Amino acid sequence: MNEQGLSSLKGKKGLIVGIANQHSIAWGCAKVLHAAGADIAVTYLNQKAEPYVRPLAETIHAPIIAPLDMSDDSQLNDLFGVITQQWGTLDFVIHAIAFAPLADLHGRVTDSSRDGFLKAMDISCHSFIRVAHMAEPLMAKQGGSLLTLSYYGAEKVVEHYGIMGLCKAALESSVKYLAAELGDKKIRVNALSPGPIATRAASGIEAFEHLISHAIEKAPEHSAINIEQVGHFARFLVSDESQLVTGGTYFIDAGLNIMAA
Ligand code: NAD
Numbered sequence: 001m002n003e004q005g006l007s008s009l010k011g012k013k014g015l016i017v018g019i020a021n022q023h024s025i026a027w028g029c030a031k032v033l034h035a036a037g038a039d040i041a042v043t044y045l046n047q048k049a050e051p052y053v054r055p056l057a058e059t060i061h062a063p064i065i066a067p068l069d070m071s072d073d074s075q076l077n078d079l080f081g082v083i084t085q086q087w088g089t090l091d092f093v094i095h096a097i098a099f100a101p102l103a104d105l106h107g108r109v110t111d112s113s114r115d116g117f118l119k120a121m122d123i124s125c126h127s128f129i130r131v132a133h134m135a136e137p138l139m140a141k142q143g144g145s146l147l148t149l150s151y152y153g154a155e156k157v158v159e160h161y162g163i164m165g166l167c168k169a170a171l172e173s174s175v176k177y178l179a180a181e182l183g184d185k186k187i188r189v190n191a192l193s194p195g196p197i198a199t200r201a202a203s204g205i206e207a208f209e210h211l212i213s214h215a216i217e218k219a220p221e222h223s224a225i226n227i228e229q230v231g232h233f234a235r236f237l238v239s240d241e242s243q244l245v246t247g248g249t250y251f252i253d254a255g256l257n258i259m260a261a
Contacts, residue, residue: 009239010037013087015079017043017068017131018096018149021052023199025149026096028227029234034060036235038092041083043068070097070127071119080134090138092145092238095131098201099123104163105204112163124167125174132178136187143186145238148175149230150191150249152257160206172249179247188246190237195225195253221254 014033018026019042030040041064044053050067057065064086066079083090104116128148135146153161154168172191179189196202196211205211216224233252236242251257 008037009033009235012038012091012238013041013089014038014092014094014238015041015043015083015090015131015135016094016096017070018094019044019053019056020049020200022056023197023227024096025194025197025199025227025230026094027056028229028231029094029096030056030060030062030231032228032231032235033094033238036239038238039063039087041066041079041087043079045069070123070130073130076130076134080138084138088138089142090135090144091142092147093131093135094234094238095128095146095148097123097127098149098164098167100162100164100167100204102204106160106206107162109163109166117163117166120163120167121170124164125170128171129174129178132182132187132189136182136185139187140185144188145242146178146182146187146189147234147237148191150175150193152193152195152251152253154193154249155257156261158211160208160211164205175249176247183246188237188242190242190246191249192230192233192237193249193251193253193257194230195219195251195256197225197227197230199227215253215256218259219254219256220258223254225252225254 016026016030042057042062044050068075100120101116104112150168150172153165154172175189175191195215202208
């Protein structure tokens with residue numbers, strides 16, 4: 001326990017996928033989990049992203065910093081090879097990535113292309129399943145926690161969220177099926193669903209500033225969400241304090257989801 005009465009994550013080892021820069025939700029999680037004592041493996045998308053991600057990873061003394069483009073299976077295999085060799089076990093994974101080609105994201109779902117839809121589903125949903133598959137043997141003995149990031153557009157039609165809403169719906173369903181399949185190994189699977197936060201991925205969604213101002217106006221707490229607040233919820237979900245919590249999607253949105261539009 002630390003001075004706030006929260007159990008420490010000391011000795012826990014986790015992988016965080018999805019840091020693009022200091023505004024990323026994944027970075028909010030990484031900072032909080034590092035402060036709680038966890039060792040964190042960090043990935044960056046490609047060479048262009050590395051100069052933004054590596055300095056952040058170094059500030060949290062990440063023992064593993066590796067490239068990971070989820071459209072390249074060999075990179076995922078290499079990353080898990082390094083984790084297996086260096087750690088041999090894994091306690092948690094935070095999967096905070098999403099992608100849709102802009103033409104498909106900005107158009108109507110009705111007009112979405114097959115290729116755009118498949119790419120969006122692959123990177124935004126099936127990538128979580130692939131990560132779970134790779135993590136399972138490393139969590140099989142001691143259990144673990146797999147966490148992904150969803151959004152309210154999975155449940156209700158949010159203007160301009162388009163095909164990403166379909167991806168998040170599939171992702172939330174994946175959380176349930178994975179939780180059911182991995183529960184006997186004490187591997188818990190959950191999603192966090194934050195209200196709108198200004199990040200690079202969010203900047204691809206049209207009229208995103210309106211989503212933020214609407215959220216502040218409508219939410220019971222009239223507050224914007226920040227990445228550290230998401231990190232604190234993630235800390236709980238990867239810690240032993242959340243034992244028996246699995247298969248769920250949890251809003252962290254100042255209560256916005258309970259309001260009629
Ligand atoms: P971000 O741009 O900081 O992070 C998105 C990440 O996805 C980036 O690090 C990017 O490199 C990664 N990514 C994209 N394609 C990839 C690929 N092929 N392989 C590996 N990584 C890839 O934005 P963010 O808002 O922090 O997004 C993180 C997660 O949170 C996403 O799943 C997003 O849908 C979700 N989310 C965001 C909000 C919001 O308002 N920002 C709200 C709810 C949920």
